[in-house]
Amino acid sequence: MNTPNWNRIVIKVGSALIAPNRDGCSSQYLLSIANFIVRCRMSGIQVVLVSSGSVAAGAHLFEQVNDSSITIKKAMASAGQQEMMATWDRLFDFSTAQVLLTHADLRNRDRYISVRDTLDTLLENDILPVVNENDTVTTDKLKVGDNDNLSAMVATATQADALIICSDIDGLYTANPHLDKSARLISDVIEINSDIYAMAGGATSDVGTGGMKTKIQAAEKATSHGIQTFIVDGFNEQSFNQLLEGNNPGTLFHPHPDPMLEPMHWLRHTTLAQGELVVADEFSIDEDLTSDVLTSNDIIDVNGDFSAGDVVMLRKQNGEKVAKVTTNYSSCLLSFVATQDDEQINRTLDDTIDPILSEKYIAKME
Template identity: 35%
Template sequence: MTAARRVVVKVGSSSLTTAAGGIAPERLQSLVTALAAVRARGVEVVLVSSGAIAAGLAPLGLKRRPKGLAAQQAAASVGQGLLVAQYTAALAAYGVTTGQVLLTVDDVVRRSHYRNAHQTFAKLLELGVLPIVNENDTVATQEIRFGDNDRLAALVAHLVHADLLVLLSDVDGLYDGNPALPGTSLLTDVRSDADLAEVAIGSVGSAGVGTGGMVTKVEAARIATGAGIPVVLTSAPNAAAALAGDPIGTLFHATGRRRPTRLLWLRHATEGKGALLLDAGAVRAVLGRRASLLAAGVTGAEGTFHAGDPVDLVGPDGVAVARGLVNFDAEEIPRLAGRSSTELAAELGAEYEREVVHRDDLVLL
């Protein structure tokens, strides 16, 4: 941890705001002080901060996070500016310049967007800027309903080639049960999923202002550690101690190695917008040889999707075996299914000779 030269820190809504909405200045200032101390040691920092929707509640006269999507987006629109303004002012007192980065899934799943996101982060860090990242809640739909910033932080950590991910919560680590009940114990180290076998993981915090919970934090830890990035999970008041390398909270040890960030997003941050139905031979080719999916192995399609969308690859038994970025629209699939690339090129033109899903745009489920 002390050797990390680039760190991603994620803080949740409940750690920054009151239950009634609005930013708690003393909580934000405490976090900023910890981040500034890390920066003073020469460590690059990326902050993934929730709190936009929660920060917009009080100005809009809302007592709790609204359930309606339009109201959530309105709160995010009001709150995001307030949140970043406070971060900017607080960090400026330490001589740190901030930059806002709002992301959606497409920004990293699609090749051109991913390349641009990577270059933007690289340039911000090169210029000494501390990027403040959030999902683009004002315009996003799926992210607000299903996404969470824990998962976003794990994927950003991989995108920026971080050495460490620190998840700050309203509890001081991962317990083997409800930490409010007697007899539960803190897990100081998690080295594999086997260490989580007997752990009862809770859900959204009692404050009611966030979307995540311990489930999303453990999933984020799996994503990051599976890509070779260790994760520390602790409470926001322990941020300074965690970033200083003190043995605090729960340390999730790295279990895997780095792989293309787009594929992490495809596996963990998307849902199939439709399905391609495969014959048994195509399933074997995709699973066994990691081959591209050709039209000859496709028997049909379900749902509505367009070229470039993520789709699930489903075997004859109805089980999704992979997810990939499709190269054709759904309405084109019926005339391609079961036919060889040579036949399609001769009848429809050279552009139909390409793979239905290229192996570089495919992940196994």
């Protein structure tokens, strides 16, 4: 038996584990998870807990109400968040800290760094961060949408060694094991490709919002930054015993051998493109994309409404995505430039101090 060589981990716990019957929080499945966290900390492993469950925890307080309404779900999250935190607090004899995030906190570089610094400071002071999406205030434009992907973003921000995603089955199967008796567990995934995604079905729980697809998306984000990622059965206490013994109780997604640098990973996997810059199909870039690769003459069309400093997608006319980039100019100005044939106008823009693309954040798409 080998103790895992982790300094810092992120563990994601879903709604079905926290409020399995949607009648408030239950410690039924949380005791073994809490024990795992305690044992990790006793071994010197820092832990960040990403916990869903606020909506499910607050649902029982809103009887005879259509809980498909976004407004009702926000109210449920507001009421349930306190109960969820109180439940975790009762299971630990050390301090915890609530960290509520929206996607806007992560896709803005300054706020992302602020979140990272806060989490680091909490961990350095032996405080357990409990992270959740801020469902009470988030909107479609601001939300991550599921805590699987949020946990991968948090794992990247905190430079974790491992991400552990608790599921209602013990990993990725070749087919849905609830429907196909011949489905077999895949213990190791070296590369996440279209075949792996094809094996992902929908959510098997009627409590949570994520399914196997979002877990694979999270694994792709984490492993591309060099973080080993596990999908394990969170309902089975033996899953956590196996992890602490250095064994793989579910599916292990192996980290990429050549991890992306953190700023490029943030741009590629955390930000959302606010628009597009369309170039000709013949447009080509070198392996090392630089800020001066794009000139005003290259821009054929501009899609979306964005401001200077926003992240946009650089795309060819045939639909091929070239790179995620940050732009030094707004969509209004670039749309004007794209429709001009006046060489003097284009030359004036290209000769300005700032190139069209910001040199700080450019991530080539694979």
